[in-house]
Amino acid sequence: MGLEMLAMELDVAVALLLACGSLLALRMWSGSSTKSNVPVLASDAFLGYRTASKTLKSFTQMMVDGQAKFKGKPFQLPLPRSWVVYVSRELFEDMRKARDDSLSFQEESVAIEYTLGNETANDPWHHSVVRKQMTQNLGAKFPEIYDEISQAFEDELKAADSGEWTPIHAYDVILHVVCRASNRLFVGLPLCRDEEFTKISRDFTVTVSRAGFLISCFPKFLKPLVARYISAAPSATKAFGRFIIPVIEQRQRAEAELGDAWKDQKPFDFLQWMLDAANEDQRDPRELNGRMLAMNFAATHTTSRTFTHALYWLAAHPKYIPELRQEVEGAIQTHGWSKDALNNMFKIDSFIKESMRLSGLIASSMQRKSVKKLTLSDGTQVPAGAHVAINAWSLHHDPQIYPNPFEFDPFRFSRKVKEGESVVKNTVTTASSEWLAWGGGIHVCPGRYFASQELKAMLAHIVINYDVKMPNEGIRPTDIWFGHHCIPNPNASVLFRKLVT
Ligand code: HEM
Structure with missing residues (x-):
């Protein structure tokens, strides 16, 4: 190990030790003020740390236990950073209607102000551009996004062109495809295909999540210091800027020089x-x-x-491919490769939604922090500073809503549509009290229309161009759980075989 590496490892070790010490001090100091009067699931001995460490590996079991023990009434658990009150569907409306001056949306786990910058954290005005301009223009941009998806898959899956079964490291391939497709919409060609630029984007999430987790473990007054000391985010931001800032400056110059004529030429x-x-x-x-x-x-x-999860379901159950393929070919024949075609792929939509139901990225949803003392509509008292979230795991496995909830039934939603239920209720993009994969209320994911479009286009592309299966036929790679995060196995291979046309 080089000296630099050793120094870095030591930095992280020292930071971790400091974090543990700070967490302990923080819990001792603030524990009683953030802990609400809601019943506690599991032991709160050792300031709750024993239970907190259990939540890292057994989060979903605790959601199941809490739901069973308290019969849908709120319960709370100590997590490594704070106590969290988990509520069920009955309190969805309280959560949905809440504004930031009562239950605020704070991605504390990412410590945004220290990793993405103060301006972005405190005034995220660009979210309204996602909600309005981006979402309105998804139809018009679809041909380009699909072009990027198909080109990227072609580049990444070359090895499978021979028509023989070929093992592909799935997560890496998908990460490349998604990063290119997203950046085709964000900045267009040629940047979206620049390997160095997209690598910064691919690595950044990992950098930020790691740094954010560590920073968020420290008390507020220490965060700036820790952020400067351990976070690689500032250097990643600088590296990204070397690509983006010249483009911004060039566009701003062109606008100033061309005046009204810029309107007809601008990207x-x-x-x-x-x-x-x-x-x-x-x-x-x-x-x-x-x-x-x-x-x-x-x-x-x-x-x-999300797409890796879906691909693993598909490769473990290749028997569904012919039905999906038939639907995609029919939709393309009628509508061409377009947003209208995607809108008519109900089985593809249903497949993605079922995969998200069983392997959603997070098992609790709409996590908020109370800004002031609150009384929820069932009388639950939430003190200022307490965290509140919905137990999404139990909701997405509720047999009253999803019969045979543990069974992978990819066409459960498209079947409902065929039986006459509304498309809107069953489609993957519609957030509701029964469907929490996108969160809900004023902070519901504004990127969900774009994400769904990408996910559906990728699945449709795969089923009409490839056969897929798992090397161990029928066996889906085991998900990795870290607290409420459900991560698809990042090392698994999927066998691909290009269809000969
Ligand atoms: C499958 C992919 C995705 C999933 C599962 C997902 C899920 C979520 C969830 C659960 C939230 C928090 C909502 C809440 O707590 O109520 C969120 C917020 C957000 N998402 Fe997504 N998201 C995805 C893709 C995207 C994409 C592609 C974009 C942008 C193009 C995006 C932009 C955002 C933004 C800006 C927020 C913060 C909204 C706010 O603070 O008001 N997401 N997302």
Whole structure:
């Protein structure tokens, strides 16, 4: 091990030790104030740390136990960083209606202000560009996004072109495809295919998540120091800026020089929509660079992990491929490769939704922090500073809503549509009290329409171009659980075979 590496390992070890010490001090100091009067599931001995460490590996079991023991009433658990009150579907409306001045949305686990920058954390105005301009233009942009998806799969799956079964390291391939497809929408060609640029985006999520986790373990006054000491985020932001800032400056210059003529020439991508939406105080290229990186952070690993989960389901159950293939070919024949075609792929939609139901990225949803003392509609008292979340695991496995909830039934939603239930209720994009994969309320994922479009287009592309199966036929790679996060096995291979046309 080189000296630099050793120094780095030591840095992390020291940081971890400091974090543990701080956590202990923090829990002793603040534990009683954030712990609400809701019954506690499991032991709170040792300031709750024994239970907290159990939640890292057995989170879903604790959700099941809590649901059974308290019969759908709220319960709380100590997590490594704080106590969390888990509520069930009955309190969904309280959560949905809550605003940031009562239950605030704080991605504390990512410590955004220290990893993505203060401006991005405190004034995320670019989210409204996601909600409006980006979502409105998804149909118009679909041909380009699909072009990127198919080109990227072609580049990444070359080894399977021979028509023989070929093992492919699935997660890596999907990460590359998603990163290119997302950046085709965000900044367009040629940057979305630049290996160095996309690598920064692919690595950034890991860098931020690691740094964010460590930073969030420290008390507030120590966070800036820790962030400067251990976080690689600032250097990643700088490296990303070397690509994005010149593009922003060039566009701003062109606008100033061309005036009205710029309107007819300007690019049609997320970066431009954001530049057009920015007011005079929001046009600093460095700040806009941070927002572009934040978008990559929100879009890349969420979609790639979700798709990897779905691919593992497909490869473990290849018997569903012919039915999916038939649907995709029919839709393309009628509508061409378009958003309309995707809108008519109900089985593809249902497959993705079922995969997200069983292997959603998080087993609790809508995590919020109470800004002031609250009384929920069932009388539950939530003190200021307490965390509240919905027990999404139990909801997504509720037999009243999803019969045979542990069975992978990929067409359960498309069947309902065929039986006459509404498309809107059953489609993957619709967030509701029965479907929490996108969160809910004012912070419901604004990227869900784009994410669903990507996920459906990728699945449709795979089923009409490849056969897939697992090396151990029928066996899906085991998911990795870290607290409430469900991560698809990052090392598994899937066998691909290109269809000969
Ligand atoms: C399958 C992929 C994705 C999943 C599962 C997902 C899930 C989520 C969830 C659970 C939340 C928190 C909502 C809440 O607590 O109520 C969220 C927030 C967010 N997501 Fe996504 N997301 C995905 C893809 C994307 C994409 C592609 C984008 C952008 C293009 C995006 C942008 C955002 C943003 C900006 C927020 C914060 C919203 C706010 O603070 O108001 N997401 N997402």
